[in-house]
Each structure stands twice: as structure tokens, then as C-alpha cells.
Amino acid sequence: MSKHRDITCQLLVIGAGMAGMAASLFAARRGIDTVQVGLGGTIPFASGLLDLLGVYPVPAGQILTDPWEGMARLRRVSPAHPYTRIGNQDMQAAWRQCLGFLAEAGQPYVSQAERNMQVITPVGTVKTTYAVPHTMAAADDALVRRPPCLLVDFAGLKGFSARQIAATLGASWPDLRAVRLAVPRMQGELQPERLGRFLENGEHCRQIAATIHRRLDGARAVGLPAVVGVHRTRPNFEAMQQILGVPLFEIPTLLPSVPGLRLRETFEQHLPRLGVRAWYQHRVTAVEARRANEFRIGIGRDADGFRARTQAVILATGRFFGKGLHADRTAIRETLFDLPVDQPPQRDEWHHKDLLHPAGHAINRAGLAVDDCFRPVDVNGRRVYARLFAAGSILAHQDWVREKSGSGLAIGSAYAAVRACERLLG
Amino acid sequence: MKLSMKTEVLIIGGGVTGTGLARDLALRGIACTVIEKKDINAGASGGNHGLLHSGARYVASDPAAATECRAEGELLKQLAPHCIEDTGGLFVAVAGDEENYIADFPGICARSGIPVQMLDKEIAREMEPTLSNRLIAAYQVEDATIDPFKLSLDNMAHAEAHGARLLRFTAVVGFDLANHRIRRVTVKNQTTGEKTTIEADVVVNASGAWAGEVAALAGARIPMVYSKGSLLVTSERISRRVINRLRPPTDGDILVPGGTVSILGTTSERSASPDVIYPKIHEVDHIIEQGAAMVPVLASTRYIRAYCGVRPLVSCEDACDDRSVSRGFALIDHGRGEADIVENLITITGGKLTTYRLMAEKTADLVCRLLGSTAPCRTRTEPLPNMVAARWTEPGLAPRTWMERGRPDDLLLCECEMVPQAVVDDLVQTLNDHGDTPGLKAIGLRSRIGKGPCQGTFCSQRVAAYLYDQGVWHADRGIFELQAFLKERWRGQEPLLWDISLAQAELLEATHCGVFGLELTPSSSADRACGRGGPAVEIQHVETS
Numbered sequence: 001m002s003k004h005r006d007i008t009c010q011l012l013v014i015g016a017g018m019a020g021m022a023a024s025l026f027a028a029r030r031g032i033d034t035v036q037v038g039l040g041g042t043i044p045f046a047s048g049l050l051d052l053l054g055v056y057p058v059p060a061g062q063i064l065t066d067p068w069e070g071m072a073r074l075r076r077v078s079p080a081h082p083y084t085r086i087g088n089q090d091m092q093a094a095w096r097q098c099l100g101f102l103a104e105a106g107q108p109y110v111s112q113a114e115r116n117m118q119v120i121t122p123v124g125t126v127k128t129t130y131a132v133p134h135t136m137a138a139a140d141d142a143l144v145r146r147p148p149c150l151l152v153d154f155a156g157l158k159g160f161s162a163r164q165i166a167a168t169l170g171a172s173w174p175d176l177r178a179v180r181l182a183v184p185r186m187q188g189e190l191q192p193e194r195l196g197r198f199l200e201n202g203e204h205c206r207q208i209a210a211t212i213h214r215r216l217d218g219a220r221a222v223g224l225p226a227v228v229g230v231h232r233t234r235p236n237f238e239a240m241q242q243i244l245g246v247p248l249f250e251i252p253t254l255l256p257s258v259p260g261l262r263l264r265e266t267f268e269q270h271l272p273r274l275g276v277r278a279w280y281q282h283r284v285t286a287v288e289a290r291r292a293n294e295f296r297i298g299i300g301r302d303a304d305g306f307r308a309r310t311q312a313v314i315l316a317t318g319r320f321f322g323k324g325l326h327a328d329r330t331a332i333r334e335t336l337f338d339l340p341v342d343q344p345p346q347r348d349e350w351h352h353k354d355l356l357h358p359a360g361h362a363i364n365r366a367g368l369a370v371d372d373c374f375r376p377v378d379v380n381g382r383r384v385y386a387r388l389f390a391a392g393s394i395l396a397h398q399d400w401v402r403e404k405s406g407s408g409l410a411i412g413s414a415y416a417a418v419r420a421c422e423r424l425l426g
Numbered sequence: 427m428k429l430s431m432k433t434e435v436l437i438i439g440g441g442v443t444g445t446g447l448a449r450d451l452a453l454r455g456i457a458c459t460v461i462e463k464k465d466i467n468a469g470a471s472g473g474n475h476g477l478l479h480s481g482a483r484y485v486a487s488d489p490a491a492a493t494e495c496r497a498e499g500e501l502l503k504q505l506a507p508h509c510i511e512d513t514g515g516l517f518v519a520v521a522g523d524e525e526n527y528i529a530d531f532p533g534i535c536a537r538s539g540i541p542v543q544m545l546d547k548e549i550a551r552e553m554e555p556t557l558s559n560r561l562i563a564a565y566q567v568e569d570a571t572i573d574p575f576k577l578s579l580d581n582m583a584h585a586e587a588h589g590a591r592l593l594r595f596t597a598v599v600g601f602d603l604a605n606h607r608i609r610r611v612t613v614k615n616q617t618t619g620e621k622t623t624i625e626a627d628v629v630v631n632a633s634g635a636w637a638g639e640v641a642a643l644a645g646a647r648i649p650m651v652y653s654k655g656s657l658l659v660t661s662e663r664i665s666r667r668v669i670n671r672l673r674p675p676t677d678g679d680i681l682v683p684g685g686t687v688s689i690l691g692t693t694s695e696r697s698a699s700p701d702v703i704y705p706k707i708h709e710v711d712h713i714i715e716q717g718a719a720m721v722p723v724l725a726s727t728r729y730i731r732a733y734c735g736v737r738p739l740v741s742c743e744d745a746c747d748d749r750s751v752s753r754g755f756a757l758i759d760h761g762r763g764e765a766d767i768v769e770n771l772i773t774i775t776g777g778k779l780t781t782y783r784l785m786a787e788k789t790a791d792l793v794c795r796l797l798g799s800t801a802p803c804r805t806r807t808e809p810l811p812n813m814v815a816a817r818w819t820e821p822g823l824a825p826r827t828w829m830e831r832g833r834p835d836d837l838l839l840c841e842c843e844m845v846p847q848a849v850v851d852d853l854v855q856t857l858n859d860h861g862d863t864p865g866l867k868a869i870g871l872r873s874r875i876g877k878g879p880c881q882g883t884f885c886s887q888r889v890a891a892y893l894y895d896q897g898v899w900h901a902d903r904g905i906f907e908l909q910a911f912l913k914e915r916w917r918g919q920e921p922l923l924w925d926i927s928l929a930q931a932e933l934l935e936a937t938h939c940g941v942f943g944l945e946l947t948p949s950s951s952a953d954r955a956c957g958r959g960g961p962a963v964e965i966q967h968v969e970t971s
Contacts, residue, residue, distance in 0.1 A: 045933065121942050122887065125943050159888040161895050163895055167904075168902040168904055168905060181966050183968055184967070189838070208968050254884060255941075320929040323929075351923060351931075356909060358945060401936050
């Protein structure tokens with residue numbers, strides 16, 4: 001059947017998005033023998049910003065200064081929301097471990113204990129989030145103080161206009177200027193990833209910083225697209241900052257994003273070092289539940305593959321974009337185990353006629369309903385498998401896009417699922 | 427209120443009839459102004475399948491309309507070939523379809539003079555391999571397709587070249603009447619809210635489904651029936667020819683190619699009003715099921731957009747099915763008759779895309795009679811020029827031109843449909859010439875931007891950024907523009923969100939709500955219209971020494 005031998009493990013994590021990566025990290029830290037499988041194509045389609053809870057309640061569009069205060073209110077009102085099943089202590093421990101890992105791996109994030117942070121977006125709006133890459137931390141302060149500021153963009157980087165940001169924020173930020181730079185030897189179209197790889201080279205970063213420095217003209221802060229390197233971000237960013245002599249911050253670009261790419265490559269490089277047996281760029285080809293305590297999972301690129309025997313599974317396969325859920329014209333299905341999906345009765349109710357309706361779309365709250373151990377349950381609330389857990393955006397009763405809760409959901413539910421799994425594995 | 431503007435003929439409505447009439451009058455040397463409350467083809471002219479009828483569809487229900495279609499179709503193929511793809515068409519029946527209708531079809535076609543040729547079933551399936559293997563009859567007809575946007579834009583641009591004017595986003599809000607004549611028309615700029623008046627010798631109400639409402643403002647009554655039709659756009663072209671179901675007209679009976687896509691139509695649902703109409707989910711499912719009986723792949727293909735239009739039908743009392751209400755047009759001289767006399771008001775409504783030129787000709791003849799002019803119609807003989815302003819709606823033209831020019835710095839802003847910066851420059855110029863600062867919706871209407879599988883997720887912000895860089899937009903106009911453009915595209919996506927399209931919609935929302943927070947951002951409308959912009963952004967070179 002295959003060049004690989006069949007393998008056994010205690011825990012198989014399916015999915016290589018934020019929830020799958022976090023689950024593998026937490027499991028490895030607890031000494032659980034873990035295998036991870038996933039295509040890993042979707043993290044770059046995240047912004048690289050780590051949200052916890054930015055808006056609550058959603059229909060009121062109320063932006064939260066303190067995510068923990070919002071979460072306390074959410075838990076009182078929404079018993080089925082995944083956050084209601086994760087205590088503050090677990091949530092804080094989860095973030096601590098996850099951000100600690102990223103810092104050790106050379107991609108430190110910055111967060112405040114009891115308040116959200118803010119960053120500037122490419123359309124000139126302000127986004128509320130919880131933890132930001134260290135390269136974006138200075139934006140939070142700049143948004144508060146609004147000093148004279150120079151925004152930089154690059155010729156060829158589509159959908160990112162420093163002038164657009166400056167014009168849109170200009171009414172409430174008096175001295176916000178824009179400058180466009182042409183990068184030497186980089187003509188025509190520049191995807192964020194290509195610029196990011198180009199700026200792995202410290203010399204290139206220094207040249208750009210020197211050019212910006214000559215155009216500061218009294219600016220007390222500088223913003224530029226989030227493309228300063230993929231792996232060598234920290235030293236290169238610090239070198240630029242030093243040349244400039246004023247606070248520097250990155251601004252997210254259109255997706256796929258370099259900060260997303262940094263996250264993916266950091267996890268992919270460092271999780272195996274912690275003992276995770278990872279099969280990235282592989283997918284699950286078949287699943288079979290054997291007795292209560294054993295799953296057999298086919299893993300491969302195509303037809304060619306091998307099998308893993310595992311005592312437990314964490315399903316972190318995402319929603320429709322991640323292919324964890326699939327919909328035809330009549331219903332939504334879970335794609336691997338055909339688990340019951342909590343969903344509106346008819347397609348008529350999936351979406352609102354107004355894309356931007358403040359209440360959000362009902363389909364975004366569809367997904368897997370779980371018990372307190374994050375095990376999927378059926379319509380009667382009975383768990384489907386004793387050792388099958390779910391984490392991340394596939395969970396029901398949340399709207400991560402509108403709540404700005406994607407990473408908190410991924411990290412928090414992964415942590416809760418791993419803990420429950422550890423208890424059951426004994 | 428601003429000072430009055432004068433024109434000989436005021437045309438209300440910038441659809442295919444209004445713009446066609448503007449060209450007809452302009453070529454006769456008559457000064458006219460078109461006012462349109464939204465943009466070109468905002469009503470049924472933009473909400474149809476772009477079919478140039480051979481007439482065969484109407485042979486049983488409306489032989490007069492069938493003959494008209496055939497004659498006008500042949501004429502337009504001669505005079506406006508750049509708007510038309512002469513695809514040919516098939517009428518096909520599948521097992522279970524009404525056998526008498528099939529048997530009678532060639533005979534009644536012949537009676538109306540509609541050319542039709544019987545095909546062997548196997549040959550028909552060789553010609554169109556996606557046809558069902560349950561085919562029981564096939565006939566070849568002379569159907570073709572026509573780009574209604576290009577048609578209206580070309581008509582309007584040619585009319586303007588002969589002195590006509592177009593005021594977009596201008597709605598009629600009242601008529602000043604004295605002695606049964608309209609003295610002045612009050613209009614409102616939909617963007618700024620500003621009201622002005624227009625004086626005209628003759629007013630033509632060419633507002634399609636809104637004809638009843640406009641006439642009512644002058645105290646005239648037109649009994650209108652609103653029949654909504656919904657259509658679906660596939661992501662790829664399914665057939666070379668137009669494929670009609672050989673049975674009495676009903677839902678989901680026609681598949682029309684449109685450049686790189688195909689359009690599956692239609693439904694017919696009574697609507698209480700011509701405003702706020704949406705393609706509904708049950709309509710979508712119904713036409714897919716019906717269409718799949720002729721072309722089975724329609725059950726599983728990807729759809730990228732649903733849209734609908736309201737057929738402007740003038741009701742007759744005994745009609746029970748809206749398809750049997752005459753599709754022949756209604757030309758009403760409000761100066762004649764017994765009640766509600768308005769001497770200088772004409773209404774033209776109903777009709778079909780295929781007969782738009784004839785409708786314009788007949789209306790212009792009546793206008794001339796009221797004005798005492800004897801100038802003859804020229805649109806019957808003079809070809810419609812391919813105007814530069816209207817060329818970018820053509821699928822494939824933007825990428826072809828882009829590759830021929832081969833400029834690496836001319837970036838593709840819309841990657842799905844390969845629309846580069848140079849096309850946006852061109853459209854900005856055209857819209858500026860009309861005194862407008864170009865918005866995303868106006869640019870989308872005049873190009874392929876936002877019409878590909880990403881449905882605006884990326885190209886909307888890329889065009890926005892570019893327009894700021896070019897000095898076209900300023901302040902926070904981009905927020906308003908993105909919100910309005912994406913909401914408009916969403917209307918057409920929402921009923922079709924399953925499979926890949928649902929994943930795409932998730933990415934759209936994750937980007938524009940999750941990261942940009944557009945649902946949380948109030949949009950200010952201030953300064954939206956008045957920017958003339960500034961110079962394009964300058965590029966500074968990174969010093970490498």
C-alpha cells in the first residue's frame with residue numbers, strides 16, 4: 001500500500017490551522033504522543049493578528065476594550081457558546097503557552113493583560129484585536145496619540161495604498177502622510193509573500209529604512225506593509241527601527257498575508273522539535289472508528305498513503321474554507337466522520353440578504369455542538385464518540401468573524417480539548 | 427432650487443429603450459436629455475439573459491411578436507454585430523415533454539416565417555455535448571446573444587456624439603402641469619439630494635417597470651403588471667448555442683451563452699412593486715432542476731451569480747399567466763384619449779430587448795409628430811458604431827489588450843477576469859467626462875471587474891487603493907464604496923452559496939468584516955460626489971548605495 005509503515009499514537013490532531021497547531025502544541029507539552037495531519041494552506045489566509053473577543057454583543061456592534069469583561073457577559077447570556085465551556089484560568093493558560101511558544105520560536109507577540117489592542121487596516125479602518133505580532137505593537141500607541149506619522153507603501157503591492165489609509169484616517173489624524181517606494185530589482189507585481197522573502201535580507205531592509213529616514217520630515221512614527229521578512233523578522237525589523245529612530249509598525253496587507261505565513265512556518269518548524277509527528281501537506285483519506293477507544297485513520301497525499309491507529313482524535317478541520325464542513329443545496333455536512341451538524345433547517349435561513357447586516361449570518365453559527373469536554377454531540381446532546389474532540393471554527397454557536405474571536409476560539413478550545421483528552425487517556 | 431435647464435425632449439430612463447431613443451432622436455437632429463435615477467440598464471435592460479430572439483419562442487403565444495423579433499434580430503445582426511454573438515440556437519425536448527407541442531412546432535414557425543430546421547437527435551448531441559441523453563426532438567433556430575450593457579452604452583455614447591446628454595443618478599420627482607401640458611420637470615440628484623428643474627417640449631417616459639409610477643406623477647394612469655424573472659450565471663460556458671426547451675414557455679427553459687459564462691433562466695413571479703426585488707432560493711432551486719432536465723450538468727456546475735429583472739408588462743384584464751400578457755410594446759400618447767390628458771407626455775414600455783430599436787423608432791416618430799418635425803429615422807440603416815467608452819464589458823477584451831501591450835507595471839486589479847489598471851484609467855476618464863467621480867459600482871458596470879469567481883473579495887480593495895493612488899478618490903470615500911459595491915454583489919451571491927461558492931463567501935466575510943470591520947464602520951456620505959481628486963501618487967526609489 002505504501003512506502004510508510006502504519007503508525008500508532010495516543011492522539012491524532014486533524015487540521016493544520018490555528019486550532020490544529022495549538023492542539024498539537026498543548027498535547028506535546030503534556031507529553032501526549034501526538035500525530036498531526038493537515039494541509040496547512042489556510043493560515044496565510046488569516047491576518048496573523050490573534051483575536052480573543054473584539055465585539056460583544058454582535059448585533060449591537062459593541063467594540064470591547066476589555067475582552068475578559070465581554071466574555072463574562074457572553075457566558076451569562078449564551079450557554080451554548082464554546083467560550084462558556086472554557087474557564088478564564090484555562091483560557092489564560094492557553095494564551096500563555098501559545099504566546100510563550102511563539103516568543104521562543106522568534107516570533108514574539110504583544111498583548112495587554114486586560115485590554116484589547118488596535119491596529120490600522122489597509123482600508124483605513126481600525127481593527128480591535130487581542131495579541132499582535134511585535135512588529136505591529138507600535139500601531140496601538142500611535143492610534144492613541146496620533147503623532148505626525150509617515151505611512152509607506154511599495155509600488156507593485158496591489159490593494160495596499162498608504163494614501164488610502166492616510167486619506168481615510170485623515171479627518172481624525174492631522175499629520176498623516178504617505179510615501180510610495182519602488183524596491184530595486186522588483187518590478188511589476190509584488191505579492192506580499194515575494195516581498196516578505198525579499199526582506200529576509202537585512203541589507204534590503206536597511207536600504208529601505210535609510211530611504212524612509214530621509215523622508216521623515218518630522219514624522220514621529222512610521223507605518224509600512226507587513227512584509228518585513230518571514231523568519232528573520234525580528235532582527236530585520238529592529239535594524240530598521242534603529243535606523244529610523246522613531247517607532248515603526250507593520251500594517252496588515254490583503255490576504256494571503258506574511259504574518260500568517262510567519263505563523264505557519266513557525267509552527268511547522270518547531271512543533272516537530274517538541275515531539276509532534278507532523279504530516280503537513282497530507283490529508284486524511286479515510287476514517288474508521290474501532291471499538292470505543294480506537295480510530296484508524298488513513299493518511300496520504302493521494303491514493304498512496306498509510307494508516308494511523310490512535311486512541312483519540314481532535315478534529316480541527318475548520319469550516320467551509322478549511323473543508324471541515326461542506327454544504328450542498330440542501331444541508332451542511334461534517335466531511336470526515338459525518339458528525340451531526342447543528343444548522344438552520346433550511347437554506348433560506350443560512351444568510352441574511354444584507355452582507356453587512358449587524359446580526360451576522362445564521363450559517364456562521366452552524367457547526368459541531370459539543371459537551372463540556374469538547375466532544376461532538378448529536379441532536380439529543382449525546383456524545384458521538386468517547387474520544388473524539390473538536391476545536392476551533394468548526395464548533396457551533398459562535399460567529400468568529402463578527403465576534404473577532406477566531407484565535408481565542410482556536411487556542412481556547414484546543415486547550416480544553418487537550419486537557420479533556422489527557423484526563424480520558426489516563 | 428437651481429436654475430432650469432432646457433431641452434427639446436426629456437427621456438426618463440437610461441435602459442435600452444431610453445438610450446436607443448436618445449440615439450434615434452439625436453440622429454434626426456433633435457436635442458434630447460436622458461435622466462436615469464441609477465445607472466445605465468439598472469432595470470430590466472440589465473436583468474435579462476441577453477438573448478437576441480429568433481422569434482421561435484413566441485410562435486405559439488404571440489405570432490406578431492415573433493415576426494417582429496425575427497425582423498429586428500436580422501437587422502441588428504447587420505447593424506450592431508460587435509454587440510452580438512451569432513451563436514444560433516436549438517429547441518430541444520426531452521422524454522416526457524408535451525408531444526403535440528413538439529409536433530406542431532415546425533408548422534407554426536413556418537406560418538410566422540421563422541426559419542427552423544429539424545435535427546437528428548444524435549447530431550444535436552454532437553453539436554451540444556452537454557444535452558441530455560433523454561432527448562426526443564431538436565430543432566435549429568436563428569437565436570443569437572447580445573450584450574445589453576454594451577448595446578446601451580454604445581447607443582448612449584453615439585447619441586452623445588450627436589449632442590444628446592445623459593444625467594445619471596437623476597430621478598424625476600414631480601411635474602409642473604398647466605393646461606394639460608408639462609411645463610417643468612423637477613428632478614433630484616440622488617447623490618447630493620439637490621433638486622433642479624428641466625423644461626422640455628416633449629417628455630418621454632421610458633422608465634420600463636417604473637412607467638406606471640412616473641406617469642402617475644403627471645396624473646396619468648397605466649395599469650402595470652410586475653413580473654419578476656430570476657436568472658443564474660454559471661462560472662463557465664456550458665454550450666455554444668442558445669438552448670431552449672421545446673415546450674410552452676415556463677420556468678427554467680432557456681440556457682443562453684454570454685461570452686465566457688452561460689445564463690440559465692428564468693422564472694416568472696408576480697411582484698407587488700418593481701423595487702427591492704431579490705432572486706429567491708426556491709426560484710434558484712426550481713430553475714436548476716428544470717434546466718438540468720435539458721442539460722444535466724446544470725445540476726452540479728458552479729453558479730457565480732443570481733440576478734433578476736422585472737418585466738414591464740401593461741396588463742390586459744383577461745390575462746392570467748404573465749407570460750401570455752403581450753410582450754409587444756406599449757406606446758402611449760397621453761395627449762389622446764378621454765381622461766388624464768397630458769399633451770406632451772409619451773410613455774413607451776413593455777417590449778423585448780430584441781425589439782428595442784423598433785420601439786425607439788416608433789416612439790421617435792411620435793415625438794417628431796408632436797414637435798412638427800419630418801426628420802426620418804436613421805437607425806434602420808445606419809450601423810451602430812463600436813464606441814470606445816463601451817468596449818470593456820466584452821469578456822476577454824481586457825486580458826487580450828493587456829497581453830498585447832505587455833507592460834509589466836500595468837497591474838491586473840481583477841485577477842479573475844484579468845482587468846488591468848489601464849482599463850480602470852479608461853473608465854475613470856469616461857466617467858469624468860460625464861462630470862462624475864467614478865465609483866466602484868459604475869466601474870463594475872462598465873467592465874468585468876467583480877464578475878469572476880472571487881466576486882469582488884480582492885478586486886474591490888485593489889481598485890479602491892488604485893483610485894486613491896490616482897488621485898480620483900479622497901477622504902473616506904473608499905469605505906462607503908466598498909460597502910456599497912460588496913452589498914450589491916452579495917444580492918447576486920446570497921441565493922447560490924453552497925459548495926465552493928460558500929467557501930469563497932466565507933473568505934469574503936473574513937476579509938471585509940473579520941479584518942477590515944466594514945460591518946462596524948459607519949460610512950459618511952459627505953464629500954462623496956464632489957472630489958475632483960489630485961495628482962497621482964509619486965514613486966520614490968529606494969537608494970541602494
